[in-house]
Amino acid sequence: xxxxxxxxxxIWQYRELFYFFVWRDVKVRYKQTVLGALWAVVxxxxxMIVFTxxxxxxxxxxxxxxxxxxxxxxxxxxxxxxxxxxxxxxxSLLGNSHLLxxxxxxxxxxxxxxxxxxxxxxxxxxVILIGLLLYYDMPLSWGLLAWPLLxxxxxxxALGIGLILASLSVKYRxxxxxxxxxxQLLLFATPxxxxxxxxxxxxxxxxxxxxxxxxxxxxxxxxxxxxxxPLESFLTSLGATIVIFAVGFVYFRKTERFFADxx
Amino acid sequence: xxxxxALENISKxxxxxxxxxxxxxxxxxxxxxxxxxxxRHKKEEIIxxxxxxxxxxxxxxxxxxxxxxxxxxxxxxxxLSRITYPTYGTMSLEGRIGSLLEVGTxxxxxxxxxxxxxxxxxxxxxxxxxxxxxxxxxxxxAEIERFIDTPIKRYSTGMKLRLGFAVAAxxxxxxxxxxxVLAVGDAGFQRKCLDSMGDAxxxxxxxxxxxxxLAAVETLxxxxxxxxxxxxxxxxxxxxxxxxxxGIYGRRQVVGNCLDDMDRFKSVGTGEIRYTKIEFFxxxxxxxxxxxxxxxxxxxxHFKAIAPxxxxxxxxxxxxxxxxxxxxxxxxxAGIDTSMVAIGEGYVDLEIGxxxxxPGNYIxxxxxxxxxxxxxxxxxxxxxGFEFSVETTARFFTGIEEKNTPSSLVFFPSxxxxxxxxxxxxxxx
Numbered sequence: 173x174x175x176x177x178x179x180x181x182x183i184w185q186y187r188e189l190f191y192f193f194v195w196r197d198v199k200v201r202y203k204q205t206v207l208g209a210l211w212a213v214v215x216x217x218x219x220m221i222v223f224t225x226x227x228x229x230x231x232x233x234x235x236x237x238x239x240x241x242x243x244x245x246x247x248x249x250x251x252x253x254x255x256x257x258x259x260x261x262x263x264s265l266l267g268n269s270h271l272l273x274x275x276x277x278x279x280x281x282x283x284x285x286x287x288x289x290x291x292x293x294x295x296x297x298x299v300i301l302i303g304l305l306l307y308y309d310m311p312l313s314w315g316l317l318a319w320p321l322l323x324x325x326x327x328x329x330a331l332g333i334g335l336i337l338a339s340l341s342v343k344y345r346x347x348x349x350x351x352x353x354x355x356q357l358l359l360f361a362t363p364x365x366x367x368x369x370x371x372x373x374x375x376x377x378x379x380x381x382x383x384x385x386x387x388x389x390x391x392x393x394x395x396x397x398x399x400x401x402p403l404e405s406f407l408t409s410l411g412a413t414i415v416i417f418a419v420g421f422v423y424f425r426k427t428e429r430f431f432a433d434x435x
Numbered sequence: 436x437x438x439x440x441a442l443e444n445i446s447k448x449x450x451x452x453x454x455x456x457x458x459x460x461x462x463x464x465x466x467x468x469x470x471x472x473x474x475r476h477k478k479e480e481i482i483x484x485x486x487x488x489x490x491x492x493x494x495x496x497x498x499x500x501x502x503x504x505x506x507x508x509x510x511x512x513x514x515l516s517r518i519t520y521p522t523y524g525t526m527s528l529e530g531r532i533g534s535l536l537e538v539g540t541x542x543x544x545x546x547x548x549x550x551x552x553x554x555x556x557x558x559x560x561x562x563x564x565x566x567x568x569x570x571x572x573x574x575x576x577a578e579i580e581r582f583i584d585t586p587i588k589r590y591s592t593g594m595k596l597r598l599g600f601a602v603a604a605x606x607x608x609x610x611x612x613x614x615x616v617l618a619v620g621d622a623g624f625q626r627k628c629l630d631s632m633g634d635a636x637x638x639x640x641x642x643x644x645x646x647x648x649l650a651a652v653e654t655l656x657x658x659x660x661x662x663x664x665x666x667x668x669x670x671x672x673x674x675x676x677x678x679x680x681x682g683i684y685g686r687r688q689v690v691g692n693c694l695d696d697m698d699r700f701k702s703v704g705t706g707e708i709r710y711t712k713i714e715f716f717x718x719x720x721x722x723x724x725x726x727x728x729x730x731x732x733x734x735x736x737h738f739k740a741i742a743p744x745x746x747x748x749x750x751x752x753x754x755x756x757x758x759x760x761x762x763x764x765x766x767x768x769a770g771i772d773t774s775m776v777a778i779g780e781g782y783v784d785l786e787i788g789x790x791x792x793x794p795g796n797y798i799x800x801x802x803x804x805x806x807x808x809x810x811x812x813x814x815x816x817x818x819x820g821f822e823f824s825v826e827t828t829a830r831f832f833t834g835i836e837e838k839n840t841p842s843s844l845v846f847f848p849s850x851x852x853x854x855x856x857x858x859x860x861x862x863x864x
Contacts, residue, residue: 192557196543203545203586274536275558276517346460432519433449 175425183278193285198292212293213300215256216248223248227365236367238396239308246395247364247388249297250322254330254384255355257290261334262351266341269435279428280421283338287331294323305395315394322391325413329383332417335424342427342435362388368405380405383412437529439610439641440492440515445524447485447510447665484510485521486665492643497636499656499673500645501680507665508645512536512614515643530609530641533560537614539599544588548579548598551587555602569605577601596620604631611635611642629655649677687821689715692722694821704815708744708776708803712737713821718786726825728794728846734785736801744776746806747814749783754798754820761792761844767806791846794827 173179202208220241227233228240235243261283265272268282298319305312341347359365362384371379379385386402386409393399485507492498502508513519514526516534541558542551552573556566574583577597579590587595600620613632620628632655636642646652652659652673659676661669669676679699681687687700693714702709715723716733726732736749750765764785766773773783800820802813 188563189557191563192554196546196554199550200543200545271541271558273513273518275534275540276532277558277560344460344463429520432513 173425173429175422179278179425183280186277186281189277189281190285190288193281194289197285197289209296212296215293216245216252216297217300219252220245220248223365233366234370236369236396236399238310242304242308242310242395243367243392244365245301245304246392247362249294249301250326250388250391251359251362251364252297253290253294253323254326255359256293257287257327257330258334258337259351259355260289261286261331262337262341263348264334265338265431265435266345266348272431272435279431280335280424283334283424284331287327287334290330291323291327301395310396318394319391322387322394325387325410326391328417329387329409329413332413332420335417335420339424339427342431358382358384361385363392364388368402380408383409383416385409387413437494438491439494439529440643441527442491442515443489443525445485445488445511445514445521445526446483447507447514447519448522449482449484451480451482483665485514487524488662488665488667489524490660490667490670492641494641495639496658497642497656498644499652499659500643500662501647501649501652501659501677502662502668506662508662509536509614510665511662512612512643512645515612528610531560532610532612533606533608535559535603535606535611535613537599538596538603542587542595542599545586547586548574548577548583548590551598552602555599556605559602559606560608561606573601573605576604593621593624596624600624600628600631604628604635607640609640611640613642614645615647649681653677687817687819689713689821689823692716692724697817701818702815703818704803704813707742707814708738708740708747709815710736710801710803710817711739711780713799713801715823726790726823728825728827729789729791729848732787732790734787734799735782736785737780737782738776738803739780740776740778743778744805744814746773747776748804748806749773749785750802750804751785752800752802752820753792754800755844756796756798756822758798759844761797765804767804773806789848790825791848792825793843793846794825796822796824799823 202211205211207214223244224241228235228244233240264283264286265279271282272279302312302316337347337351361379361382363370368379368385368389386405386407389402390406390409393401488507488511500508500511510519512534513536514521515528516532516536518534518536539551539555541555543554546554549570552570553563553566556569556573557563561569574580577594577600579594579598582590582594587598590598629651632642632644632651636655636657644652644656656673659669659671659673660667661676661680669679687694693712695712697709697711697713714735714737715726716735717723718731718733720733723730723732734751736751738749748765748767750763750767752760752764753762754760764787766783798820799822801817803815805812805814
């Protein structure tokens, strides 16, 4: 199956379907819940509290001279978005297998809309970050304007990997189990709990192999005016993100025609 | 009138693994290892769901697709809907396509009726503006205005059906593909669906309709294609194709005064002798087209023997539609000696004196039984018999009996007399 102007025109034709899938997922998530939109904040916030108690106080991980809660929360917000979006887009085809057998639309709409849904929670949790900065008497700098922009490479990376996982999940059900397990490991391989300055120089290269590191670091540095923007690691991550997305997109498109037969 | 759909040599292959549906990484690895070491021969079975299917459809045609379960009709629709792709062959489609392969596509239980209209409509290809414009019409059509804002998990099955079909009925694509959507639902719902389908057909849209409801197919379609085992078996006018299909798979009915060409019907038996044609006559020999309650009837059973048969027992059974046996006529019971039937064609006549069946539909089960009475080796039996009807008549001065009232099976000539009754003053006798 080709990736050409026709294909993109078709996706544009079906653009409203992105909206309806996102709308559906959001509505369904909050139906019959008591906390409603507050759930967007619960995961990063309470994780931050637990991390602060354990990693901040007990284990006493250095946090680049800023209060550990702020340090961890600034990374937890994008991390939460990434892990949730990766997981939901990776599993999205299996979750919508019924539709794959009954109606036609460009299949990429399914994992893509899953990745977009997370942005809403991301936005709500980001607002709380401002509150946290104020609580700890930290200055709000102009750098914060870059925060929403950084969501773009974050989404691209999550979707890129998500597309690969989704395509694989159609044929290999193992993916369903690999995802949560993989995400758990990734949490430790990414500078969320600890600062990247903790990694000794000789392991830095391996560390940079994780494209998420550069992006998370960038999120953090934007919040803290004292830190320099980690240009080198960010550009490396950006490059890797673009490559991963291209690979994921092409692979998804190539395997798309067999989904209804295999799922 | 342009061609809007063109299929050429569409074929679809499915491979079935022996021993299971999907692979685990472990199995894949193991298989790879075994295969490399040539220790295991990987077994796969190939099924051709469709084989070289080719046909074209013009703008405005209403095409019916019939065939047994598993014949490939649904696969064909899936390919036309671009849900799956052919193994080889080409297909061209012009215009927007709307596919209705089930009722309620995309419905989510937790969302309300109204929300699901948006969701389903959008998934089926409608733009948001279109859905909003048609919202009231859809709710009206589904007749669930009171419940439109409650989650559909609270709906009855019938309500969900009506809602699903209401959305589908308002899809206005150039080409419409429908798969046995009418198979479910009560009579009222099916009636409504049929009417919508009829309207759609008249609107000039091109429609392809897969169904088992042969009556509906015959009424609605201008052309019928019969798919059998993945191939196009017949393609032509509805009446003809359906007739051939019924000939092999359906209930046969008497046409005019005879059931002809019986070889095309499914039958069981050892085959030395078989019925080829059955005719109904009046006792004077003229063809009998309509049977009334109480009629005298001559049934002529034409047969053909390809080997000499010793004393075959010709048997005719009259049963209700539910296959309750009402009467049996057989040469053996009547003490007739059919002696040795020679090779060739011939016929036997059965004269029924007074067929006092109440008006309705009945099944005539015709068999030829070997004289030794070995009922497990019938010489011939028409699978399922064939239908004939008995019509109402005022002959016995009892008034007109309504056809198909299940209250009784037979009728006896009879008369009521009121002489012993005292009438109240002022009434006429």
